[in-house]
Amino acid sequence: MNPARQPSTAPGSPGALAFDPQTIRAQFPMLGATMNGKPLVYLDNAATTQRPRAVIDSVVEHWSSSNGPVSRGVHALGSLATEKYESARTAAAALLNAEPETIVFTKGVTDGLNLVARSFGDELLGEGDEVVVTELEHHSNFLPWRQACLRRGAVLRVAPITDTGELDMDALRAMVNERTRIVAVTHVSNVLGTVVPVSEIVSIARGVGAAVVVDGAQAPGHLPVDVQRLGCDFYATSAHKMFGPAGVGTLFMAPQWVDRLEPAQFGGGMVELASAEESTWITGPHRFEAGTPNTEGAVGLAAAVAFLGSFDRAAARAHEHALRDAIVAGLGEIPKARVYGPADGAPIVSIGLEGVHAHDLATVLDAEGVAVRAGHMCCQPLMRRLGVPALTRASIAPYNTHAEVEALLGAVRRAGQLFA
Amino acid sequence: MLESLYQQILLDHSRHPCHHGRPERFDAEAEGHNPICGDKVRVFVTLNDDGIEEVRFEGAGCAISQASASMMTNALSGLSIEEATAVRAAFLDLVAAAEPDKTSGERVNEELRSMAEVRRFPARVKCATLAWHALARALGEALKGSGGPPSGAVGGEKTG
Structure with a gap:
């Protein structure tokens, strides 16, 4: 087993930091918002993260x-x-x-x-x-x-x-x-x-x-x-x-x-x-x-x-990577969906859906409350190298959850059906 | 809300665009580029004695930009310059103005009217207007080249 995936707080180690996504999440007022009538699923963290109450x-x-x-x-x-x-x-x-x-x-x-x-x-x-x-x-x-x-x-x-x-x-x-x-x-x-x-x-x-x-x-x-x-x-x-x-x-x-x-x-x-x-x-x-x-x-x-410095960052990283893996696995089951990038990178997933432009995909996701980035992401040379005009990107922070991954995947499926 | 944006007619146009592809002969062309998403549309205008013989376009992009360009070529081909200018103004008002004129919807055809919902998606308005801005530049070029209102005999070196 990957040591990073073990429980975040070693039992009996006083003062050791813990990690729980819900505890982290509760510190971010913005994450309680609704967008387009749906609970906000914020997966645009590589563009900008939300700010915790302490900040x-x-x-x-x-x-x-x-x-x-x-x-x-x-x-x-x-x-x-x-x-x-x-x-x-x-x-x-x-x-x-x-x-x-x-x-x-x-x-x-x-x-x-x-x-x-x-x-x-x-x-x-x-x-x-x-x-x-x-x-x-x-x-x-x-x-x-x-x-x-x-x-x-x-x-x-x-x-x-x-x-x-x-x-x-x-x-x-x-x-x-x-x-x-x-x-x-x-x-x-x-x-x-x-x-x-x-x-x-x-x-x-x-x-x-x-x-x-x-x-x-x-x-x-x-x-x-x-x-x-x-x-x-x-x-x-x-x-x-x-x-x-x-x-x-x-x-x-x-x-x-x-x-x-x-x-x-x-x-x-x-x-x-x-x-x-x-x-x-x-x-x-x-x-x-x-x-x-x-x-x-x-x-x-x-x-x-x-x-x-207030939470166990190794455990947070393991959580982020588990979410990334869940997105990659989920997309693998959606027809015409494709993931760009190495399997072991940071928790940033760029998504292509064949026949659906990145902006249309992002608009469908947005209607479901799912905020992602779509476009060339300020990387036009890279887009040319990848041979795509634009991609849709989901990027993860420690406050994201598996339920949010499901919301993302559901919205991608919906986009696939809408444009089928 | 989503289905009223991505209506069947929009999806049809984006999949099977009309007047698509570079024409052999044209009087002016102009490119519209949306730097946010990288979408590019190139619009070609061919004039005749009565005004616009045909508007064509090429390019790639999202469903909204492609459908809007396709519907535009349908709506404007065969119109006089004045009519085309009026339709363009009404369409831009319909999809992009803060408070659109009540009559704008009536001054465009049904296809274009189906795109009115775009106004409720502020991030996508630019997609819908991309080809129309390129068209204005192409028309301006074409008319400049012809030395005024449509004469038909214009744009030798740009032809083809």
Whole structure:
């Protein structure tokens, strides 16, 4: 038996965390909603997760008792707000096993990856240098590199996937050469659920002195992430994909880069000396945080990290995978239904139903209260590789249930009948 | 609600679209692209002395975008430019306006009227209007090429 599937709390281990989907579920006010007259079945978690009461309350609590200007002025409330903001950085760092001094607050993954492409990419890339991305990449880890290459006269190369949706490591290895400066990869595919072997890619890149940038949008909500163990140079996250607020995320920068990189944005809070003749930037992550920061976002992000630490995550993962397996098995019995992606990936299932367009399928599901994503999912290169215009995606969180899987499967069957 | 959106007539049109495929001769073409789902529709307009000889389309997409394009080609082929413009305005009003005019339903044919339910699915309105926006651009091109209202002798280099 898979050890991860065993009961979540070892008997007699005091203080051990438990996991029960219903207990988790009860903490999410949004999940009690009805949509189109049916109970909401929320399976669009890879787009954005719902927020638990603790995250909602943390933002309200901050606005009610500690809102003030961060890192500016001398009054007590400013200090209180600064303390909250910086302790959120510490919490966000702990989630990735990073030092707080290596964590930059961003607007989210897109912002973080654009920051790296602009600051690091422009500095590092020259004529004829190469950037390697993969066919799995979301547009946010594809377009910033394409644009950086265009600006710098560098070459963008796209590492292929195999027919089962895994990264083709042999092809990637062959593609990385002495001209490669950056390898930019997703940790978990937002379409196929593929978990990319980041450590292996890091060692390939190290062999030629290239840096590794990781899109972590889909990972920390499902997997334990340890950036030191991964060994990557940059790792970007979004809070709203792991139960926190939208508009905030983090960018981990390996220590050697934090004080070296030129910021991409300039303004208040990042400057040491400013004059027309000479200006210098402070060191540390604040160097990349020009302007008044999203303090309530950071506070909510810290509450989301605390939420992730409040239950047995290995048991939650086993639950998510059991739901994924149930979806895959159920779809296997529905005529003309097809699942895309590897069997052992993260709990993200992309569905094709022959003869039914993804948007029509999603509309039928929506009428049953089942919220899924349909479209190219910001992965047009991947859709071309898969040979489909669009797919319908069900993505799972720990609060989802087997009853919801049944609702999904029932709605897919209904769509098949409607369009038969 | 779902059955009133996906009526049999819509499903029939999406499976067996009318006026489908690139014509040998046309006066203008335009593409409609929905970046959200990747649907693409290309609309071809052929004019004659009286107005629109034929509207055709090609492309792939959801049932709503395909059916809407197919019904559009049926409704507009053979109309004058003025009539076609009026039908287009009435259809867009019917499926997309916040408060549609009460007479819009009467100003389109029965097939098009069957799509009125789309307005209750805000995320799908763009699917229904995709071909119609492309048509407006194609018509604009065709008329520009002809130097004004339909003359028939237009668009040499785009033909075929």
